[in-house]
Amino acid sequence: GSSVPPGSKGSWASFLKSITSFSGDLSSLTAPPFILSGVSLVEYSSYWAEHPSLFVAPAKEKDPAKRALAVLTWFISTLKQQYSSRNEHLGSEKKPLNPFLGELFLGRWQDEAGTTQLVSEQVCHHPPVTAYCIWNGEHGVRLQGYNGQKASISKALTIHIKQIGHALLHIDEFNEDYLITLPSLHIEGVYGGAPYVELNKSSFIQSSSGYTAKIDYSGKGWLSGKKNSFTATLYHEGREKDPLYTIDGQWTGSFSTKEGKSKNVIASYDPAKHPLTKLVVASIEEQDEMESRRAWQKVAHAISKGDMDTTSAEKSRIENEQRALRVKEKEDGREWNRFFFTRAKSDPVLDALAPKLGEIIESDKTDGVWLWDAEKAKNSKPPFKNRS
Numbered sequence: 001g002s003s004v005p006p007g008s009k010g011s012w013a014s015f016l017k018s019i020t021s022f023s024g025d026l027s028s029l030t031a032p033p034f035i036l037s038g039v040s041l042v043e044y045s046s047y048w049a050e051h052p053s054l055f056v057a058p059a060k061e062k063d064p065a066k067r068a069l070a071v072l073t074w075f076i077s078t079l080k081q082q083y084s085s086r087n088e089h090l091g092s093e094k095k096p097l098n099p100f101l102g103e104l105f106l107g108r109w110q111d112e113a114g115t116t117q118l119v120s121e122q123v124c125h126h127p128p129v130t131a132y133c134i135w136n137g138e139h140g141v142r143l144q145g146y147n148g149q150k151a152s153i154s155k156a157l158t159i160h161i162k163q164i165g166h167a168l169l170h171i172d173e174f175n176e177d178y179l180i181t182l183p184s185l186h187i188e189g190v191y192g193g194a195p196y197v198e199l200n201k202s203s204f205i206q207s208s209s210g211y212t213a214k215i216d217y218s219g220k221g222w223l224s225g226k227k228n229s230f231t232a233t234l235y236h237e238g239r240e241k242d243p244l245y246t247i248d249g250q251w252t253g254s255f256s257t258k259e260g261k262s263k264n265v266i267a268s269y270d271p272a273k274h275p276l277t278k279l280v281v282a283s284i285e286e287q288d289e290m291e292s293r294r295a296w297q298k299v300a301h302a303i304s305k306g307d308m309d310t311t312s313a314e315k316s317r318i319e320n321e322q323r324a325l326r327v328k329e330k331e332d333g334r335e336w337n338r339f340f341f342t343r344a345k346s347d348p349v350l351d352a353l354a355p356k357l358g359e360i361i362e363s364d365k366t367d368g369v370w371l372w373d374a375e376k377a378k379n380s381k382p383p384f385k386n387r388s
């Protein structure tokens with residue numbers, strides 16, 4: 001393949017053979033060094049709010065339809081970071097580190113929107129599930145959700161991924177909730193060693209105030225001929241044929257918002273005009289042993305140097321420690337305590353909103369839902385109170 005660095009051709013070929021006997025758990029694949037990233041998947045929750053001003057904007061919008069439009073605009077603005085930031089910064093999609101149970105990623109954004117805080121926790125290891133909560137106290141906006149992946153590989157080495165889980169946005173001022181479903185994706189370019197994400201079909205946002213947004217990624221940009229194209233419509237639930245607003249463009253580029261009837265452009269978004277706010281993360285010395293960058297620092301360093309022996313030795317050390325903990329828990333007949341989240345049979349907010357999307361989304365089949373537990377968060381073991 002074109003993008004496989006010289007010297008890695010052999011390992012890439014054997015890697016490609018390995019993924020043809022794929023088990024469904026992406027983290028089980030041992031990929032060659034040039035495709036590995038020293039960043040853990042638990043950090044990916046931060047992609048939801050790197051534009052804090054867009055994240056809090058709905059709280060300032062009095063009109064319910066325009067508020068729902070502000071939520072849709074914020075959601076679309078996150079897609080570029082969620083699904084293509086590794087390409088931009090690292091040259092291709094990379095394989096993130098597989099978080100261990102209890103692994104934490106804490107940070108905050110400090111900018112014109114005030115303080116927006118992030119807590120991300122690996123709440124399950126088999127299968128891998130990351131739960132997160134992002135909130136801005138001044139504006140009374142809180143996002144909480146969780147996600148996992150179900151993957152399969154085609155003969156042509158395209159990795160198909162169904163995302164399990166959802167996100168729920170709550171706006172205090174209007175006591176309003178938004179259910180955000182997660183798009184399916186597939187990874188192309190694996191054969192050539194330059195993988196990248198493509199988003200599939202559609203995803204939805206359903207508000208408790210009676211508005212539905214549908215984002216259609218399958219448009220291959222047949223009009224514009226550009227990749228990563230999308231078309232989104234916002235409508236009164238049940239009245240898809242009568243959109244109040246439509247947004248279209250590229251989720252990796254710019255997009256414009258039109259009024260449903262008149263079709264005249266009322267807003268346009270250019271990512272170049274919306275610099276990201278950098279997430280503030282404690283230094284490794286200050287971090288708790290359960291925090292991602294401290295826990296993986298030796299592995300991340302070895303990966304950055306392409307030192308595979310140290311990478312696998314340090315990874316095995318972490319994996320062995322984890323296995324020993326699980327054995328101990330089994331012997332003591334107890335389960336690992338999550339720091340910030342609780343597994344529940346159901347979530348009343350989800351139960352109120354999901355049926356409004358009805359059969360247009362397959363409800364994500366997980367055993368229970370993961371909920372932010374404010375009580376736990378107050379007295380969670382590691383001294384995060386003063387820092388998160």
Ligand SMILES: CCC(=O)OC[C@H](C)CC[C@H]1O[C@H]2C[C@H]3[C@@H]4CC=C5C[C@@H](O)CC[C@]5(C)[C@H]4CC[C@]3(C)[C@H]2[C@@H]1C
Pocket residue numbers: 019026027029031035041044045047082083093094095096147149159161163187190195197
């Ligand atoms: C697994 C075989 C392999 O290493 O092939 C190399 C390729 C990098 C493909 C596999 C990895 O691709 C990565 C892309 C990751 C998703 C990117 C964005 C998100 C959005 C975020 O909100 C939730 C997580 C999610 C879905 C990531 C999940 C893990 C993905 C698919 C990585 C694959 C292991």
